[in-house]
Amino acid sequence: MGTLYIVPTPIGNLEDITLRAVNTLRAVQLIAAEDTRRAAILLSHLDIHTPVTSYFEHNKLSKLDRILSALEAGDVALISEAGTPGLSDPGYELIRAAIERGYRVVPLPGATAAITALVASGLPTDAFVFAGFLPRKSGERRKALLAVKDDRRTLIFYEAPHRLQAALTDMLATLGDRSIGVARELTKVHEEIWRGSIGGALEHFAGEVLGEIVLVVAGASEPERWAEDRVRAALQAEIDRGAAATEAAKKVAGMSGWNRREVYELIHNA
Numbered sequence: 001m002g003t004l005y006i007v008p009t010p011i012g013n014l015e016d017i018t019l020r021a022v023n024t025l026r027a028v029q030l031i032a033a034e035d036t037r038r039a040a041i042l043l044s045h046l047d048i049h050t051p052v053t054s055y056f057e058h059n060k061l062s063k064l065d066r067i068l069s070a071l072e073a074g075d076v077a078l079i080s081e082a083g084t085p086g087l088s089d090p091g092y093e094l095i096r097a098a099i100e101r102g103y104r105v106v107p108l109p110g111a112t113a114a115i116t117a118l119v120a121s122g123l124p125t126d127a128f129v130f131a132g133f134l135p136r137k138s139g140e141r142r143k144a145l146l147a148v149k150d151d152r153r154t155l156i157f158y159e160a161p162h163r164l165q166a167a168l169t170d171m172l173a174t175l176g177d178r179s180i181g182v183a184r185e186l187t188k189v190h191e192e193i194w195r196g197s198i199g200g201a202l203e204h205f206a207g208e209v210l211g212e213i214v215l216v217v218a219g220a221s222e223p224e225r226w227a228e229d230r231v232r233a234a235l236q237a238e239i240d241r242g243a244a245a246t247e248a249a250k251k252v253a254g255m256s257g258w259n260r261r262e263v264y265e266l267i268h269n270a
């Protein structure tokens, strides 16, 4: 019974492949590749002659059985077009099916655009949300952005260069003028890591933009903590409006930076 190896490949610079990845790609019986043409370039560069089969977005389900039977006979490595398989790339269904059928699944750490961009952005790295690609239509994109608007964690998005202006415009409208890092062509000759505000990015990237892009956006900031007098006045206004104590406390807690328990205590100590 074989093992499924999840093998990251470079996101630009061909030197960004680990020794373990090279040894694994050489040792397995079969490589399941999202893009066989790109795989051929990489494998020829590494002088690796392992057989390759295609596993891409539109054949991934019909290919499952074929790859699972190959696993029955020996080890298989999964690679995507670039970076880590399964991350905004095919892989999920195969990895799940292999786990369900009891195959060993071994992940190799390696290149991925999201983490490379995050750590270079200068924005907090302690907690983050990888949101993948935003929807292509503005209405849906704004809805997706509103869903993460209040999240305090740093937000990471993949974006196509021809949609950069539209995405930044929708970010400015929904998230406000937050800090952003725009990482373009990471690890490649024309690498650019631009840091500033969303409004500033709209100006900087006003012309034609080429290449691959990751957007790293600051999470929501802590709401300002109101002074006690202001909290009491807001509570009174809610109660005068006819709101019950619990409802008033919840609403005022939401806008004042106080937690609900603290606001309750104010009501009871009025």
Ligand code: SAM
Pocket: 011, 012, 080, 082, 083, 084, 085, 086, 087, 088, 089, 111, 112, 113, 114, 157, 158, 159, 160, 183, 184, 185, 186, 187, 188, 212, 213, 214
């Ligand atoms: N699996 C890949 C990974 O681990 O990063 C992501 C694949 S996804 C189909 C491709 C997107 O990743 C691009 O549209 C871009 O947003 C981002 N990306 C990939 N390579 C990049 C690079 N060298 N520089 C900036 N962004 C990159």
